[in-house]
Amino acid sequence: MLSEKWISAVLLLHLCCTGSGSCGKVLVWPCDMSHWLNLKIILENLTDRGHEVTVLVSPDSLIIDYSKPSTLNFEVIPISQDGDFLANKLNDFLDLATTVMPTMSRWQSARKMQEFLLQLTGHLKLLCESVVYNKSIMKKLRETNYDVMVIDPVVHCGELIAELLEVPFVYTLRFFMGGTVEKYCGKLPAPPSYVPVVMGGLTDRMTFLERVKNVMLSLFFDFWLEPYDIQLWDQFYSEALGRPTTLCETMGKAEIWLMRTYWDFEFPRPYLPNFEFVGGLHCKPAKPLPKEMEEFVQSSGEHGVVVFSLGSMVKNLTEEKANLIASALAQIPQKVLWRYKGKKPATLGANTRLYDWIPQNDLLGHPKAKAFITHGGTNGIYEGIYHGVPMVGVPMFADQYDNIAHMKAKGVAVEVNMITMTSADLRDAITVINEPSYKENAMRLSSIHHDQPIKPLDRAVFWIEFVMRHKGAKHLRPAAHNLTWFQYHSLDVIGFLLACVATAIFLVTKCCLFSCQKFGRTGNKKKRE
Ligand SMILES: *[C@@H]1O[C@H](CO)[C@@H](O)[C@H](O)[C@H]1NC(C)=O
Ligand SMILES: *[C@@H]1O[C@H](CO)[C@@H](O)[C@H](O)[C@H]1NC(C)=O
Ligand SMILES: *[C@@H]1O[C@H](CO)[C@@H](O)[C@H](O)[C@H]1NC(C)=O
Ligand SMILES: *[C@@H]1O[C@H](CO)[C@@H](O)[C@H](O)[C@H]1NC(C)=O
Numbered sequence: 001m002l003s004e005k006w007i008s009a010v011l012l013l014h015l016c017c018t019g020s021g022s023c024g025k026v027l028v029w030p031c032d033m034s035h036w037l038n039l040k041i042i043l044e045n046l047t048d049r050g051h052e053v054t055v056l057v058s059p060d061s062l063i064i065d066y067s068k069p070s071t072l073n074f075e076v077i078p079i080s081q082d083g084d085f086l087a088n089k090l091n092d093f094l095d096l097a098t099t100v101m102p103t104m105s106r107w108q109s110a111r112k113m114q115e116f117l118l119q120l121t122g123h124l125k126l127l128c129e130s131v132v133y134n135k136s137i138m139k140k141l142r143e144t145n146y147d148v149m150v151i152d153p154v155v156h157c158g159e160l161i162a163e164l165l166e167v168p169f170v171y172t173l174r175f176f177m178g179g180t181v182e183k184y185c186g187k188l189p190a191p192p193s194y195v196p197v198v199m200g201g202l203t204d205r206m207t208f209l210e211r212v213k214n215v216m217l218s219l220f221f222d223f224w225l226e227p228y229d230i231q232l233w234d235q236f237y238s239e240a241l242g243r244p245t246t247l248c249e250t251m252g253k254a255e256i257w258l259m260r261t262y263w264d265f266e267f268p269r270p271y272l273p274n275f276e277f278v279g280g281l282h283c284k285p286a287k288p289l290p291k292e293m294e295e296f297v298q299s300s301g302e303h304g305v306v307v308f309s310l311g312s313m314v315k316n317l318t319e320e321k322a323n324l325i326a327s328a329l330a331q332i333p334q335k336v337l338w339r340y341k342g343k344k345p346a347t348l349g350a351n352t353r354l355y356d357w358i359p360q361n362d363l364l365g366h367p368k369a370k371a372f373i374t375h376g377g378t379n380g381i382y383e384g385i386y387h388g389v390p391m392v393g394v395p396m397f398a399d400q401y402d403n404i405a406h407m408k409a410k411g412v413a414v415e416v417n418m419i420t421m422t423s424a425d426l427r428d429a430i431t432v433i434n435e436p437s438y439k440e441n442a443m444r445l446s447s448i449h450h451d452q453p454i455k456p457l458d459r460a461v462f463w464i465e466f467v468m469r470h471k472g473a474k475h476l477r478p479a480a481h482n483l484t485w486f487q488y489h490s491l492d493v494i495g496f497l498l499a500c501v502a503t504a505i506f507l508v509t510k511c512c513l514f515s516c517q518k519f520g521r522t523g524n525k526k527k528r529e
Contacts, residue, residue, distance in 0.1 A: 023050040024147035024468040027167065028072075029158030030055055032062050034312060034379050038260060039152060039172055040072075041282045042460050047071040049461065051468075054144070056161075058127055060086045063312070078137070079130040089119060094313055097397040098321070098418065107220065110178065110199055113397055121229045125236065128157035132164060132240050141165055147468040151254075153181065159250045160237055168472040169253070170464050174260040174378050174399050178221035182259075182275075185251040187480040189270045192218050196267070198402050203409040204267035252481050255473040256463045260378050262456065264385055264449045265406055274476035276463055280449055281456035282379060283386035286365025293337070296353060297368050300335035304370035306430065307363045309339040310394065311375045316342040321418075323347045328426035334370055334433065337363060364389050370433045376400035381407060388446030390438035392429045394418050411441035 026046055030036050043053050054073040057066045066074035093116045104112065131137055142165055149169040151158030153176050162169040175182060179198040182188040196202035197217040202210055233247040241250075255274065262279035271277075289297060297305050308329070317325070322345040329336045330349025339358045348354070360380065364372055364387040374380045376395045381403045384391050391413040393404030407413035414429045432438040454462070467473055486492050 024052070024465075025144060026051050026053045026464070026468075027141065027144075027146040027149045027161075027165075028053060028055040029149060029151045029155065029161060030057065030064060031152035031154045032058075032064055034377050035152050035154065035172075036064050038282050038379055039150070041457065042150070042172070042258075042464070043072055045457060045461050046464065049465075051465075054146075056131065058086075060084070062087060062090070075137075077127060077130050078134065079127055085123060086120075089116070090313070093397075094315075098314055098317055100419070109397065109401075110221075118229055121232065124156055125232070127155075128160065128236070131157065131161060138164065147471075148464060150464060153251060153254075156233055156247065159253065160240055163241060163250055163253065168255045168467050170256045170258060170467055171251075171254040172258040172260070172460075175402075178217075180221050181248070181251060182257065184222075185248040186254065186257055186272070186275070187252070187478050188257075188272055188275060190218075191270075194267075195269045197221060198399070201401050201405040203405065204269070255467045256476070258460050258463065260382075262449065262452075264445045265381070265403075265410075267406075267409075272476070272478055274473055274478075276459055278456040278460040279378070280382040280386055281460055283382055284361060286362040286387070287359070289359060289362055289366065293359075293363075296335060296337070297363075297366060300368055303333045303335070304368040304433075305363070305366070306332065306334045306336045306371045306373060306433075307358065307360065307369055307389075308336055308373040309358060309360060309375070309380065310396075311377050311380065314375065314396070315340075319343065319345070324421070324423050325426060326352060328423040328430075331423075331427050332430050334430075361387075371430055373430075376404040376407075378403055384412075384442070385445045385449050388439070388443040390432035390442050392416060392426070392432060394421075410445060411437060412445060413438075 026043070028039070028043060030039055043055070047053050048071075052073070053071075054075055055064070055066070057064050057074050057076055059076050059079060064074075066076060096112065096116075141161070146165065146167045149158060149162040149165075149167050151162065151169050151171055153159070153171050153173055159169060173182075175198045179190065183190050190197075192215045193211060194204050194206070196204060196206070197214055199221075200214060200217045202214055206214060230247060234245070237247055237250055238244050257275045259275060259277045260279050260281075262277045265279055266277065288294065306329070317340075322340070322342055324347075326345035326349065327347040329338070329352045330347060332351070334351065336349075336352040337358055338352055338354050339356070339360075340354045341356055344354060361383050363369055364383050369387065369389050371392060372380070372384045372389045373392045373394065374384065376391075376393045376399075378399060381391070384407075391404075391407055393400075393407060393413045393415045394417075395401045395404045395415065396418055404413055404415050408415055414432050416425050416429045463473075480488055
């Protein structure tokens with residue numbers, strides 16, 4: 001018995017611990033799409049360092065390719081697939097995002113995003129039940145004795161599984177629910193006087209009216225937008241854990257929050273020791289381009305090239321929109337590499353080439369890259385920052401407005417509206433190439449980004465390993481988690497002190513009145529005498 005354990009321990013040491021000192025087992029609850037691309041970089045680095053990484057994956061994942069051989073293990077969740085539900089929903093949403101959402105106000109657009117997520121609630125709950133109520137899966141997970149879970153909180157359930165397995169967990173996110181999750185569940189302080197609400201499109205320097213807007217947006221996210229599916233999840237989590245709890249309380253148990261931004265992007269703000277800002281961890285120096293692409297790029301001469309991508313989600317635009325964009329691009333002297341899968345627009349200029357896929361990072365790192373037209377996803381923005389390329393933002397949904405607002409405030413980007421833009425608007429926006437301040441600001445951000453004592457990927461990996469080694473990071477956890485909201489804001493203390501003052505005033509006035517009356521009476525008496 002003992003010797004068997006000993007042998008397996010030696011084997012494990014031999015197999016796993018190549019240089020890093022300790023190796024462990026990591027369970028991952030991911031989110032699909034661009035979030036996965038970012039998380040995958042961390043996970044592959046963890047396997048590289050000898051850890052065993054297992055990803056719980058939904059069978060209808062769109063880009064998490066669990067059937068391909070990989071250094072990661074995939075555990076496919078046994079869920080009765082309702083056909084292409086997720087893919088269809090996503091397509092509907094993208095139609096909306098590329099046609100009407102950019103004409104809406106921020107509030108309406110946030111509502112639409114929320115509506116979309118609510119439509120997924122049933123699906124997400126089913127996915128969650130398929131794990132936590134499946135005895136054989138839970139038994140298998142429990143017996144594996146994971147050391148840490150790495151979770152993308154945008155898809156609920158990860159934290160519930162971690163609680164059930166009693167495994168410490170690390171979050172990785174850009175922000176969630178307009179920042180309310182970090183603020184209320186993570187206790188990240190966010191004074192509305194100088195910390196703009198995510199999605200509000202404001203900067204940290206606000207006028208009085210902008211501060212009014214910021215406070216209202218913060219109330220909007222706190223009280224109006226949020227409560228919809230929260231109750232459902234609160235109830236579900238309480239049932240699954242067998243004790244009264246809330247989604248927020250469970251989320252607040254995260255040991256470390258790995259945020260996908262950094263001070264090159266963020267406005268300076270207060271943060272907590274268990275928040276680590278690891279934006280740009282996926283960025284790498286550029287590799288050589290494929291031969292055909294390199295020739296095209298070189299053919300641009302001194303004008304250079306413009307890289308254009310609306311991300312992995314938007315594949316198709318209306319014919320009208322695609323023509324409008326193509327005719328704007330045809331008017332600039334640069335060569336354009338446009339990632340686009342839709343029908344070839346009739347107005348496509350000789351200087352523009354369409355590609356199903358482009359090596360975006362390698363193109364942005366190419367010395368001929370002059371500008372980046374982007375939808376403003378966090379990954380793309382960071383590649384732009386890393387390589388110091390000025391940007392033209394065409395935001396459509398989610399964090400994109402906020403990302404572009406940050407880049408505008410830093411003097412790196414110009415924004416155009418997807419819906420209302422004319423050909424001339426887009427063409428004029430590409431003046432980020434001719435106006436030197438954009439390039440200078442981009443280079444400044446780039447040098448800030450590169451000048452870090454420890455690279456973001458190494459910090460992300462360090463904190464995950466730290467949580468494995470120490471079974472959590474409780475010493476970084478603020479005591480704010482144990483306070484009620486009125487204790488947190490010291491309202492009880494203020495109330496108490498006010499009561500003291502009120503009592504004192506009351507007593508003093510009473511005394512005064514009493515002695516005045518007495519004095520008055522004795523005075524009267526004296527007069528009468
Ligand atoms: C992991 O990160 C380290 C440090 O950044 C790097 O040297 C190494 O190549 C990375 N490994 C993988 C597989 O990405
Ligand atoms: C539970 O998970 C196993 C796979 O681990 C699967 O074979 C089984 O069908 C699942 N049970 C239910 C009730 O879904
Ligand atoms: C692209 O959009 C057009 C018009 O909006 C539509 O007819 C077509 O089916 C779409 N194609 C794909 C592949 O989504
Ligand atoms: C907070 O409360 C939990 C449980 O109620 C307790 O275990 C923990 O020690 C408390 N933490 C602090 C900082 O008071």
